[in-house]
Amino acid sequence: MQTEYMPMRTSVTKSDLSTSSGPLRASRQTAPDAGGAAQPDVDCAGAIDNPYFLVRKRGERIETRGRSTAEFGHQIPSTTHHVADGIFAHWHWDGTRLAVKNDRYGFYPLFWFSPPGGGVCISSSLVSLLEQGAPTELDIEALSVFFRLGFYVGDDTPFSGIKTVPPNAVFEWENGKLECHGRYPQTLNATALSRDEAIDRYIDLFAKAMAKRAPDSDAFAVPISGGRDSRHILLELHRTGFEPGACVSALDNPPDPNEDARVAAALCQKLRLDLVIVNQQLSAFSAEVRKNPKTHFCTLAHGWYLALADSLNGRFGCVYDGIAGDVLTQSKFLNPQLDTAFRTRDVNAICDALLSRQTAGYSGIRGLLKGDLKAAMEPGVATKRLAMEVEKHLDGPNPVASFILWNRTRRAIALAPYSLLADIPRVYAPFLDHDLFDFLTTLPSSMLLDHSFHDDTIARAYPNFANFPYVDKAAPPADDTKVRARFLADAARMFLLKRPSGLMKNLLPRAKMLTSVLSLGHINPWVSPFILYLDQIETLMEKKRRVPSD
Structure with a gap:
């Protein structure tokens, strides 16, 4: 079944965005995976044909x-x-x-x-x-x-x-x-420009970065969120007369309130552009099965991104991605506490501040590990490794941004555009333009702590959009009861009859799955997605042991 999505253009309707590989239709796609499905294939070894x-x-x-x-x-x-x-x-x-x-x-x-x-x-x-x-x-x-x-x-x-x-x-x-x-860029001194001058410089350098990355045909796409980075890209393309072959936004599974799609639709309507909204085609469990090997087991994120990637891969020669724009100019990670910790150069305090951000997620994995992996739970193990990396980022105008960019952005966020979009020849990243990057890394954290620098830059560069809203961070989460029930049911089909794991405890997670199944989805205890990640890792290890070395 397919429910129709009204195109966002008021003058000309272009609901069928044809490309060399077939049409990408401007409509909501209903997920064929919404009902019962066969057990997911987790034999990921050999599933990726890479040189x-x-x-x-x-x-x-x-x-x-x-x-x-x-x-x-x-x-x-x-x-x-x-x-x-x-x-x-x-x-x-x-x-x-x-x-x-x-x-x-x-x-x-x-x-x-x-x-x-x-x-x-x-x-x-x-x-x-x-x-x-x-x-x-x-x-x-x-x-x-x-x-x-x-x-x-x-x-x-x-x-x-x-x-x-x-x-x-x-x-x-x-x-x-x-x-x-490796050769990291030289750490530069903080800019002597005023905030207003820095905004003007940002506007100029971003325009030049985009000019270097001008599309050579209309077969290009711009994924749109409700945030700053993709909006900055789209508005600059619009200002210079380039119209995307498709603007695309993807819905996520609950509890995400899907503010991105709502704001993206309003933005495209104002620009008189069509917006393709792609629904999730896979259950949350099935998406994790596919995503983990495709992202090289280096992130828990991006399961939702597969739907977007499937809608773009092979259809466009060029896509624009806003990677690094947030961390360099309006990062959610930059706060007075973390900034102060980096400024004191107290490595242990910095590690504590970084690790304390994720205590809720780690509590789920603590009760799951056994065997050799139990050592990962010992106090000080993470701090020892993290401290070695933190020490590389103590200098510079914005050390928090330096640490986040060279680690989280490079090692996790980049896997969406540069692993999941592997079938697109050019995924442009204008915020990583050398000249623009070198300037943005000179912005002192004091200029960015109020989290309005990028907002003000966009408002000044495109005054007609100065008051256009971004996502509502206070939007209530969507009801994820069905998603959790489906995740547990899919997990039960895979794990309940599977032989015991050597890396994870087996009784408690299986009891949670069985509880959900027997209650017909009315009781849905939380099970960490690490259970699937670790199972796939263990599968790879077992397969390697069965193959003789040469």
Whole structure:
């Protein structure tokens, strides 16, 4: 069944947005997964067909396998930096030397491990590396941070032997020797501009960043939320005369009140543009099953984003993403307490402040872990690893933004545009334009603490939208009773007859699932989504143990 969604354009109705791969219709899509469904397929190993390349020495002989050259993302020539602008990664093997290059920020994810014999294996997929023999020993310190914060820091992954390629990496292998280290942008001094002058500079540099990323056809899309970053992009495109092939917003499952879609619809109506609103096509459980391997088991977020990705992948040559705009100019993480903690340079106090933000989520995982993973719950384990990363971000005008951008934004948020939208050639990130980024990182936290800097920038640049509302943060959550019941029912189908886990306790979560099923969904206790994450990790480990090493 399909319920019709009225197009948002008042003069011309364009309800069928045709592209080379087929139409994207401007209507609400009802979810075919809303009823009963078969047990989700969690055998994620092998489900992602991503290239890899392995090189190593066997005595005096060099052995290789996989794709010798691979390129991802897009590059934009830069006149001010030695590395190209844009978000990209690539590797090339010339017969004696492997060279890996990536963007200035390391936002396009690449993973690597070192096999026996002084070699290296690289891939755009963590799962692919496991299939090529990467060790499956868990990184307890990295997981301890992940369980508490919801993202990995530095170059960590769930597995101690697998790392991400660092930002703007020097990464070369030749004759059995590997050199690998990142190059972060130089820390700049705080700007001497006044707040008004800084806003004017922001407006100018953002316009130039967008001009460098002007679409070359109308086959481009702009995902729209109810926030600042995507609005800034859309208004600048509109100002310069570019009309998207589609503006797209996705609904999330309850308890999300879906303010984003409501505000996006009103904005597009004012601009006389159509808006495609995509409903969730998968249950929350099924979305997690698909999302975890696609995001390399590096985030719990983005399950909702799959519906948006499915509506865009293969249909557009270009998409705009507002990544990093919030953290650099109006971050929800920047508050006086955390800013003060960073200013004192008291690493333990900073770690405590960061970890205290997620105490509610961590309480669910504490009662779930057993075996080797119990060590992740020990006091001080997460702090030890987190402190090493915090120390890299103590200097600069806005140290909170520095820590969040190089860790949460790079390691978790970037996986939406640069893993889930892997079938789109160019996912532009204008807020990461080199010149704009360098300026925004000079804004002192004192200029941003009132959380109005980006609002005021947009209002000044586009005065007709100065008073246009953003999402209502006080909007009441939607009733998630059915979503929780469905999650527990899907989990019960998978776990109740499954053999006991070696990583997780088995009795309590299964009792909760059974309670929900027997009550016909009237009783729905909370079960942490980590249960699925850890089960998939364990499945990968077991599959690796069954495959003989070469």
